[in-house]
Amino acid sequence: QNEKELQDVLKQQEEKMLQLIDKSGEVMRLKVEVCELKRLLQRAETETKVLWEEVRGKDHQVDTTNVQERVMLRREVDKLRLLLVEKEDEKIRLTGKH
Numbered sequence: 001q002n003e004k005e006l007q008d009v010l011k012q013q014e015e016k017m018l019q020l021i022d023k024s025g026e027v028m029r030l031k032v033e034v035c036e037l038k039r040l041l042q043r044a045e046t047e048t049k050v051l052w053e054e055v056r057g058k059d060h061q062v063d064t065t066n067v068q069e070r071v072m073l074r075r076e077v078d079k080l081r082l083l084l085v086e087k088e089d090e091k092i093r094l095t096g097k098h
Contacts, residue, residue, distance in 0.1 A: 042078055042082075043075060043078075046071065046074040046075055046078055047071050047074075049074065050067060050070045050071045050074055051067065051071075053070075054066070054067045054070070
C-alpha cells in the first residue's frame with residue numbers, strides 16, 4: 001500500500017515537473033517574441049520620427065529618396081545604440097560573475 005502511494009506521489013511530481021518544463025519553454029518563446037516585437041516597434045518609431053520631420057519641413061513635395069535615406073540612417077543609429085547597450089550589459093554580467 002505504501003509503495004503504491006509512493007509511486008503515485010512520484011508520478012504526480014514527475015507530471016508537475018514536466019508541466020513546469022513546458023511552461024519554462026513557453027516563457028522563453030514569449031521572451032523571444034517580446035524582444036522581436038520591441039525591435040519592430042523601435043523600427044516603426046524610427047520611421048515615424050523621420051516621416052514627421054520630413055512632413056513638417058516641407059509643404060507638399062516630399063523627396064522620398066531623402067526620406068528613405070534618413071530612415072535607413074536612423075535605423076543604423078538605433079541598431080548601433082542597441083548593440084552598445086547589449087555589449088555593456090554583457091560586460092556587466094561578465095565582470096559581475098568574477
